[in-house]
Amino acid sequence: MELFSANSIIFFLLATIILVFGVISVTTTKILRAATSLFFVLFAIAGLYLFLSYDFIAAVQLSVYAGGIVVLFVFAILLVKNLGEETEKVSCQKKLVGGIAAAAGVIVSLITIFKYGFIINESADAIAETVKMQTVGETLMGVDQYQYLLPFEASSILLLACIIGSVVVAQKNKEEKR
């Protein structure tokens, strides 16, 4: 691969953003700052999907994650008093423990990744084009092999359950107060 081709520049840029802001989001002492970093990470991941020519999932990533979840986080942080200003000190021991786990996991995973090759489908480059929305829609809504209507409906029920659940959880205290 060429180091300075457009592709690799874009990839490394995105990768750098993801990793740097990922690290910031888990290490910063200010929670609001962490939420902001998380937003950048999610945003860059959406870029990565675009880079892989998967437009629809990139859009979903942007709208659900970057748009929805991060906003939810920010609201939660603001609702929970003082959390924005509160500094969170983490003990060195805890950092060390977490670092050991992470480092061990990284080492094992990387060795595994590089030791075993992947059978790359040579046509990947050839079909490096956007997946049509129609295909996505048919896949989601179809009932044939490799079509996913049932999971789709299941996820809709899940979402409904979540809405109801959230309402119940949030309301419970109000009733108690009365």
Add this chain to the structure above:
Amino acid sequence: MNIPVEYFLVLSTLLFFIGVFGFIVRKNLIGILMSVELILNAVNINFVVFNRFLFPDKLEGYIYGLFVIVVAAAETAVAIAIIINVYRSMKNIDVNTIKELKN
């Protein structure tokens, strides 16, 4: 597309373990939840990348990625609702001090 698949996997691995690190280290519940989001995204990257590079003519990974996003969104919503509720009753969301369920 001349980026090797390993590069993406290294990226997702690093992101995954950054999330794990955060999960272990963070004190407050919202921070932990964010770390979980990072982990989920790392997994999602893997789904998509494998779909892209190994089975470009199908859409399994793609659809799974979508579902992961949906489930993650739902999970986050419920989790935040719980966190806020916990905060209301205890004025605190530090995992080390929330021990009501322990005994």
Add this chain to the structure above:
Amino acid sequence: MDYTILLLAIPFLMFLTIGLLGYKMTPKFSGLLGTAGLAVVTALAYYTAYRYFFTEFGQAAEGAWETNVMFNFTWLDLSNANRPDLMIKIGMLLDPISVMMLVVITTVSLMVHIYSMGYMHGEEGFQRYYAVLSLFTFAMLGLVVATNIFQMYIFWELVGVSSFLLISFYFTKPSAVRAAKKAFIVTRFADMFFLIGILILSYYTKTFDFQALTAVDTEAGHATLVFNTMGGKMFMGLSVTSIALLLIFLGGAGKSAMFPFHIWLPDAMEGPTPASALIHAATMVVAGVFLVARLFPVYFFEAPDVLTVIAYVGGFTSLFAAVIACTQTDIKRVLAFSTISQIAYMMVALGVSKYGGHDGLGFTASMWHLFTHAMFKATLFMAAGCIIHAVHSNEMDAMGGLRHYMKKTYLTFGLACFAIAGIFPLSGFFSKDEILVAAWEADKVLYWCQTFVAGLTAFYMFRLFFRIFFYEEPKYEHHTPHEAPANMWVPLCILSVYTVFSGWFPFSKWISSDLIGYDIHTHWPIALGSTAVALLGIGIAFALYYKKNNIPDRIANACNSFYTWASHRFYIDEVYLFITNKIIFGGICTAIAWFDRHVIDGFMDMLGWSTNTISEETKEIQSGSVQQYAWLFIMGVITITALALYL
């Protein structure tokens, strides 16, 4: 099964009734109930004796005595194809010696029951006393009518228990408690040998039954079953039969207070005097003699060497106890040592006896002496009880000149003393004479030894007699002594009748080693010799103790160390204490205790400690901290992955 089961059932029912309901009865009622029950048993025993000796019931063919098994039900079945007869039964076996023992036990027990009404009057625990007396009577009767050696062992332990309960009757007195423990432990220790002996015997013969064990083939001169199963088997250079029978004898030696197990009997005098009269003079202590007599054919034919041991142990014990008896000042202890000595006499007689007809004279003499001794020793104990009752002390120093105050006691005690000394025509003369004859025929050394003991017996008994009833009168400060009430002196007189006349019973017709009656006649040379020795002993006692003088003290000073040794009972108790305290407790037990405390306990502690520590350490893992769990989970997954992929 007929009325004979009542002989066992009534005392047992009395024990249950008085033991369980006694607290609801008045003392007098419980005493009367126990006495009435025993009177019935006594009547039945006499009826049985009459039926056995004077009707066809007891007659077998050819003038021999029948061995009747009245009932015999299986209590514990241990049989299988290999050993069809090995079962523990409870039954009743009537043969001359057990019938005689029935008479002895019920007579003495009834007398003691009546006597105790007066002696124990007003004591706390009166009902308990009567309950245990009934238990003892039940156990002793069960022992003598045992059809098999294991039944005997069971009742053997029961009499041990009731003896323990009676010695510790005054359980608020530490000395009584100590004495009870001593008696129980010493006899129990000996019983361990008994049990081992039983096990060895039954292991080979595959039966417990007395009739099977003592079956004899006189032609071949063997106890058939024992010879066939155990003959010729050796263990560590000794024949197994000898070992088993020696162990059984050791059990008997423990109950009968033979040297070196005699130490418990003097201390057992801490119990109430009538109980001593019944248990520690007349009945329980002769159980060892009875045991040897019961197994006599086996001893004689299969282990004559053990019989020799028995004879010499008996001879030594009788001499030893008689010497000690001369130096004791507590009147009950004198009687206790006298009992040891007299039981040893019976053992000697058994030991020197042979089998069949006139050769079995020793056997007859032994049982005869058992009978007469039971009567006169019970008399002596009861009379001693009257004296103690009158002067409130066991010590000779508190007594003297009592003949003026207690006529009836004086007379009966005197009669019994003459009887035990062996003066014609009282009962002791006949039985002792036969023992000496048997000893003369078997072993001259034992004869001279026993003759000397006869002299000593006369001496110490009359020392006691003169010291109590003559001598110098001490100041009776609190009150003058008085005669005991009627319920005490009447049994005394009844027993004196036996003491006087039981010598005239035709014992040799009734009791013999081979169940065939024969005639005996007095051997005048030996009888005159022993009478002369006895009179000499009486004369010395008269000289020393009739009036207060300083000769006894001078004699004691002259043989100073020997006197000290004898009055301290030759320090046997101290030897026992040394062995148990210093060697067993101090040496072996300390090591074992150390091992137990440090190694066993240490091991247990270590188990507990390590469990505790491990849980203390690992409970940190169960912190409830989700992050810690997550960390462990991730590390686990990583480890497993790494292992699965790269190992």
